[in-house]
Amino acid sequence: MAQAQLPLDTPLSLPEHPKAWKWYDYFTFNVDHKVIGIQYLVTAFIFYLIGGLMAVAMRTELATADSDFLDPNLYNAFLTNHGTIMIFLWVVPAAIGGFGNYLVPLMIGARDMAFPRLNALAFWLNPPAGALLLASFLFGGAQAGWTSYPPLSTMTATTAQSMWILAIILVGTSSILGSVNFIVTIWKMKVPSMRWNQLPLFCWAMLATSLLALVSTPVLAAGLILLLFDINFGTSFYKPDAGGNVVIYQHLFWFYSHPAVYLMILPIFGIMSEVIPVHARKPIFGYQAIAYSSLAICCVGLFVWVHHMFTSGTPPWMRMFFTISTLIVAVPTGVKIFSWVATLWGGKIRLNSAMLFAIGLMSMFVLGGLSGVTLGTAPVDIHVHDTYYVVAHFHYVLFGGSVFGLYAGIYHWFPKMTGRLLDERLGILHFVLTLIGTNLTFLPMHELGLKGMPRRVAMYDPQFEPVNLICTIGAFVLAFSIIPFLINIIWSWNKGKIAGDNPWGGLTLEWTTSSPPLIENWEVLPVVTKGPYDYGIERRQESTDEDHDEEE
Amino acid sequence: MEQIPASIWTLTAGVVVTLISFWVGHHHGLLPEQASEQAPLVDNFFDIMLTIGTALFLVVQGAIILFVIRYRRRAGEEGDGLPVEGNLPLEAFWTAIPALIVIFLGIYSVDIFQRMGGLNPGDHAMHSMHAPKSGMAVVAQAPSKTTSDATALLAAAQPPEIGIGASPDVQGKAPDLVVDVAGMQYAWIFTYPDSGIVSGELHIPVGKDVQLNLSARDVIHSFWVPQFRLKQDAIPGVPTELRFKATKVGTYPVVCAELCGGYHGAMRTQVIVHTPEDFETWRRQNQGIATAPVIPSLRDRHIHEMGVTAELVAQVEAIAHDPSPEKL
Numbered sequence: 001m002a003q004a005q006l007p008l009d010t011p012l013s014l015p016e017h018p019k020a021w022k023w024y025d026y027f028t029f030n031v032d033h034k035v036i037g038i039q040y041l042v043t044a045f046i047f048y049l050i051g052g053l054m055a056v057a058m059r060t061e062l063a064t065a066d067s068d069f070l071d072p073n074l075y076n077a078f079l080t081n082h083g084t085i086m087i088f089l090w091v092v093p094a095a096i097g098g099f100g101n102y103l104v105p106l107m108i109g110a111r112d113m114a115f116p117r118l119n120a121l122a123f124w125l126n127p128p129a130g131a132l133l134l135a136s137f138l139f140g141g142a143q144a145g146w147t148s149y150p151p152l153s154t155m156t157a158t159t160a161q162s163m164w165i166l167a168i169i170l171v172g173t174s175s176i177l178g179s180v181n182f183i184v185t186i187w188k189m190k191v192p193s194m195r196w197n198q199l200p201l202f203c204w205a206m207l208a209t210s211l212l213a214l215v216s217t218p219v220l221a222a223g224l225i226l227l228l229f230d231i232n233f234g235t236s237f238y239k240p241d242a243g244g245n246v247v248i249y250q251h252l253f254w255f256y257s258h259p260a261v262y263l264m265i266l267p268i269f270g271i272m273s274e275v276i277p278v279h280a281r282k283p284i285f286g287y288q289a290i291a292y293s294s295l296a297i298c299c300v301g302l303f304v305w306v307h308h309m310f311t312s313g314t315p316p317w318m319r320m321f322f323t324i325s326t327l328i329v330a331v332p333t334g335v336k337i338f339s340w341v342a343t344l345w346g347g348k349i350r351l352n353s354a355m356l357f358a359i360g361l362m363s364m365f366v367l368g369g370l371s372g373v374t375l376g377t378a379p380v381d382i383h384v385h386d387t388y389y390v391v392a393h394f395h396y397v398l399f400g401g402s403v404f405g406l407y408a409g410i411y412h413w414f415p416k417m418t419g420r421l422l423d424e425r426l427g428i429l430h431f432v433l434t435l436i437g438t439n440l441t442f443l444p445m446h447e448l449g450l451k452g453m454p455r456r457v458a459m460y461d462p463q464f465e466p467v468n469l470i471c472t473i474g475a476f477v478l479a480f481s482i483i484p485f486l487i488n489i490i491w492s493w494n495k496g497k498i499a500g501d502n503p504w505g506g507l508t509l510e511w512t513t514s515s516p517p518l519i520e521n522w523e524v525l526p527v528v529t530k531g532p533y534d535y536g537i538e539r540r541q542e543s544t545d546e547d548h549d550e551e552e
Numbered sequence: 553m554e555q556i557p558a559s560i561w562t563l564t565a566g567v568v569v570t571l572i573s574f575w576v577g578h579h580h581g582l583l584p585e586q587a588s589e590q591a592p593l594v595d596n597f598f599d600i601m602l603t604i605g606t607a608l609f610l611v612v613q614g615a616i617i618l619f620v621i622r623y624r625r626r627a628g629e630e631g632d633g634l635p636v637e638g639n640l641p642l643e644a645f646w647t648a649i650p651a652l653i654v655i656f657l658g659i660y661s662v663d664i665f666q667r668m669g670g671l672n673p674g675d676h677a678m679h680s681m682h683a684p685k686s687g688m689a690v691v692a693q694a695p696s697k698t699t700s701d702a703t704a705l706l707a708a709a710q711p712p713e714i715g716i717g718a719s720p721d722v723q724g725k726a727p728d729l730v731v732d733v734a735g736m737q738y739a740w741i742f743t744y745p746d747s748g749i750v751s752g753e754l755h756i757p758v759g760k761d762v763q764l765n766l767s768a769r770d771v772i773h774s775f776w777v778p779q780f781r782l783k784q785d786a787i788p789g790v791p792t793e794l795r796f797k798a799t800k801v802g803t804y805p806v807v808c809a810e811l812c813g814g815y816h817g818a819m820r821t822q823v824i825v826h827t828p829e830d831f832e833t834w835r836r837q838n839q840g841i842a843t844a845p846v847i848p849s850l851r852d853r854h855i856h857e858m859g860v861t862a863e864l865v866a867q868v869e870a871i872a873h874d875p876s877p878e879k880l
Binding site: 247289314315320323345347370382383385458536537 | 582583584593594597598601602605608609612613615616619620623624625629631632633634635636637638639642643646647650651654655657658661662664665668670671672673713714716770771772774776778779781782783784785787788789790792805807808809810811812813814815816817818820
């Protein structure tokens with residue numbers, strides 16, 4: 001039973017619109033949200049492969065304690081760009097730009113985003129940003145880490161560092177433009193028949209994400225522009241010998257960059273809240289709690305940034321205040337996890353690739369979230385800050401969280417995007433390899449950090465060599481796990497089984513249109529008659545409908 | 553046969569999860585040995601969080617696995633699951649319990665932090681005793697072409713207000729030993745203002761209240777001794793301190809934890825915790841030898857790649873030995 005019922009009138013034919021896009025449309029300044037969504041996803045995935053190759057090179061270096069594979073400066077350039085690419089050109093553009101653009105108008109019954117040209121502009125800021133980052137290697141590559149703390153960033157490879165800053169400002173601008181677009185689209189363009197409590201949870205997550213990006217991103221841009229001035233124009237905002245303060249940069253940087261983790265995970269939470277009820281065949285448990293917890297994470301998330309600076313130049317009261325605010329974020333996050341687990345209860349769970357990745361995400365995110373709680377407290381953070389424990393933590397939440405979520409989303413919506421199903425056997429192989437690779441790579445890192453291995457080192461104490469070797473083997477498994485996925489995508493896009501409009505029996509509006517959707521999405525806009533997750537409640541639906549009739 | 557009530561299973565599972573969590577929390581062996589007064593405090597707190605974390609992980613993971621197995625769709629099975637949309641008492645329960653846990657952990661962490669001395673940096677009667685004699689002159693000379701030396705001087709000109717300060721038992725008292733610690737690419741220079749010793753390794757007596765005054769000459773470094781569970785950034789222009797009592801004789805690594813350049817990973821030295829008698833012997837032997845080599849192991853391995861020359865080492869040591877502005 002679909003959420004929406006199309007009116008029975010004869011569909012309007014729109015002869016002026018072509019029925020489908022051609023391959024070359026994806027290389028143009030196209031303003032259709034679906035084209036832009038796929039442009040984002042494919043571009044982001046290419047950057048994911050590039051960033052992944054950097055990670056493999058770094059793990060190869062770390063297989064032994066000595067610096068014998070990469071030059072230490074090149075190693076630092078790799079670690080800087082690996083982090084930057086994975087955050088700014090993979091997870092954020094794929095989750096927000098890719099899934100957000102593709103799904104939000106479809107889910108709210110709109111024909112496009114509110115500002116289609118702005119949307120295209122926002123996408124086309126990304127390729128030049130990526131090109132700048134990669135070209136920076138010709139000038140030695142930015143080497144100060146993705147945090148780029150001065151004075152190191154003002155001293156090493158300054159041309160490359162300036163290119164890095166400009167690249168981040170480009171993607172930051174893209175993010176701001178995108179956020180404005182999402183807020184206006186969700187606020188103003190949902191079909192009139194959709195009440196706020198019928199808004200799909202992915203859209204709630206995108207609303208929270210966009211608000212957060214809109215508040216925090218300009219602060220990063222400001223911080224980076226000052227850094228650019230310090231490097232190139234002789235200013236001294238962050239130069240301590242001329243009255244500047246290096247700690248100010250850290251505040252400006254983390255005011256954006258901690259919320260950035262929510263920018264990466266909130267849309268994924270949204271994806272989870274769509275994938276799980278569809279494949280568990282259950283209404284999502286605690287719709288309102290999940291919707292409001294996104295907003296709560298968005299608000300509290302703005303007041304936790306100093307936990308990245310517990311060992312830095314922060315006064316004691318700040319360490320205490322931000323310990324407590326950081327810990328509080330665990331509450332709305334926990335609410336989401338518990339709600340998803342409760343959604344599984346009593347379901348008829350379809351264990352396909354999308355669901356496996358969603359379940360994998362839950363397991364890994366719980367572990368990453370719990371280590372996050374330990375990191376949020378000043379006493380423990382002081383010991384493990386800037387160690388491999390932190391690397392382990394954020395890879396559990398960002399790889400085990402965001403990347404698993406992106407995969408779940410791709411397996412779930414690929415039939416909608418292309419009209420064809422992905423091969424399930426390859427999907428399950430992909431999942432198994434990814435699960436093994438992720439845990440093999442990142443689980444041992446907790447021990448490395450606790451025992452005393454700092455992060456961002458090309459050479460380390462030989463006592464850590466055996467554990468590092470395990471991590472490196474894991475990284476290779478993870479790298480190979482991409483192969484079945486790539487084969488699957490390319491093969492299925494061309495030759496996969498035809499999916500039909502609604503292969504999973506989803507109830508949100510995107511499943512009411514054809515696969516792939518028409519240009520402008522619907523011939524006649526859908527009318528919402530029931531909630532987005534009303535699985536298994538037809539009987540109750542009848543009585544609710546009667547109530548509504550009476551109200552009206 | 554009569555069915556076993558679900559509550560018995562729940563009770564048994566609860567007991568098993570609790571036992572496993574306590575066992576994991578106390579036998580994880582993930583932390584290195586404890587060698588400072590602060591280490592047991594941090595470790596106990598970590599153990600508590602690991603116990604709670606293990607319990608939560610087992611419960612959530614157990615529920616996921618159980619539900620996935622029990623409620624998986626069987627072949628040929630059609631239709632939807634039970635339409636349960638929410639349960640207010642349950643939702644209130646799982647919001648309240650984590651909230652209580654994090655509030656407890658937050659308050660407890662403040663207590664631990666206070667006992668570590670984290671709330672009292674700059675707390676001792678004589679914190680200005682090792683500041684340069686002529687602070688004004690230092691500031692006047694500060695804006696030199698390179699950041700390095702001036703920032704260290706700026707740092708030393710004011711008492712530290714950042715870092716880990718006096719623990720409650722020594723609050724208001726001057727430390728037994730003060731060492732000025734300067735981070736530079738890619739070495740730590742330890743200067744003992746009392747005796748004039750300059751060293752590439754930190755030597756301290758066991759059981760004494762030691763205060764490190766941290767400064768950075770070029771970029772941010774971070775002073776970390778894993779066995780002490782203490783870490784504090786050395787930031788150009790921001791005077792910081794790290795006060796602690798080592799509790800165990802031995803040799804422990806000093807690691808730079810903040811990315812400071814290409815050879816960041818090689819910025820390692822050691823702290824040697826002596827018995828008081830051995831420390832006195834070491835002090836007598838080294839007093840007046842200001843030209844001790846800077847961290848020999850690092851110099852042996854990387855002197856060529858980093859371009860560290862003997863002249864540079866001597867220059868750095870001279871600065872570290874006598875930070876008066878005339879020498880710069």
